[in-house]
Amino acid sequence: MAGVKIRVALVDDHPLVVGGFVAALATVEDLDLVAHGGTVAEARELLGRNDIDVLLLDVRLQDGNGLQALAERAAGRGPAVLVISSFTASQYVAAATRFGAAGFLFKAAPLPALIEAIRAVAAGDSVFTSRQLSERFVSLTAREREVLELAMEGRSNKEIGARIGTSRKTVEAHLSEIYRKYGILGGRVELTIRAAEEGWLEIQAPPREGRDNPSGRSPERLAP
Numbered sequence: 001m002a003g004v005k006i007r008v009a010l011v012d013d014h015p016l017v018v019g020g021f022v023a024a025l026a027t028v029e030d031l032d033l034v035a036h037g038g039t040v041a042e043a044r045e046l047l048g049r050n051d052i053d054v055l056l057l058d059v060r061l062q063d064g065n066g067l068q069a070l071a072e073r074a075a076g077r078g079p080a081v082l083v084i085s086s087f088t089a090s091q092y093v094a095a096a097t098r099f100g101a102a103g104f105l106f107k108a109a110p111l112p113a114l115i116e117a118i119r120a121v122a123a124g125d126s127v128f129t130s131r132q133l134s135e136r137f138v139s140l141t142a143r144e145r146e147v148l149e150l151a152m153e154g155r156s157n158k159e160i161g162a163r164i165g166t167s168r169k170t171v172e173a174h175l176s177e178i179y180r181k182y183g184i185l186g187g188r189v190e191l192t193i194r195a196a197e198e199g200w201l202e203i204q205a206p207p208r209e210g211r212d213n214p215s216g217r218s219p220e221r222l223a224p
Contacts (some may be wrong), residue, residue, distance in 0.1 A: 103127035
């Protein structure tokens with residue numbers, strides 16, 4: 001309807017990026033930037049509001065990961081979410097698709113592409129590519145997360161076992177299961193590199209979802 005603006009909110013903690021978005025969106029007649037936040041706590045608040053049409057959500061924030069706030073949001077609440085990031089790690093993309101975002105854009109995307117995406121998700125569409133929809137979310141058990149965190153600190157299996165109160169062989173079994181589930185062929189070195197680069201420990205699925213979907217596979221969605 002003519003004259004109706006799309007109400008946009010932004011969660012980003014980089015002043016230059018924020019300033020660029022503010023200046024860019026001010027040139028578009030049908031978009032109105034109505035709110036801004038820079039922390040995970042502020043992301044949670046904006047994600048629960050019903051007076052925002054589209055939330056542009058950054059991933060890495062000063063106090064954590066914006067996708068964790070998205071993972072914790074109750075289903076069916078709040079604005080459509082368009083994730084924007086300088087990082088395109090598969091875990092970030094998979095989390096965006098799994099936890100209800102409508103798209104994932106690289107921050108360097110041209111302004112026309114961003115504007116088109118905002119309009120599309122405001123209208124209820126998804127702007128994920130087929131490749132993005134195929135990314136698999138890494139979902140670890142609580143014990144696997146403990147083992148991986150300590151392994152990434154460089155601790156031996158014996159040291160990890162002593163730290164978490166179990167045997168070296170049990171630690172080896174946990175690591176072997178992670179290797180099997182996620183196609184790790186190069187042992188600890190490959191595991192720690194991938195986990196660090198892809199942010200495996202940054203986003204944790206809500207407990208109920210972890211029980212309902214222990215495989216870590218993203219639900220099927222149709223590509224646009």
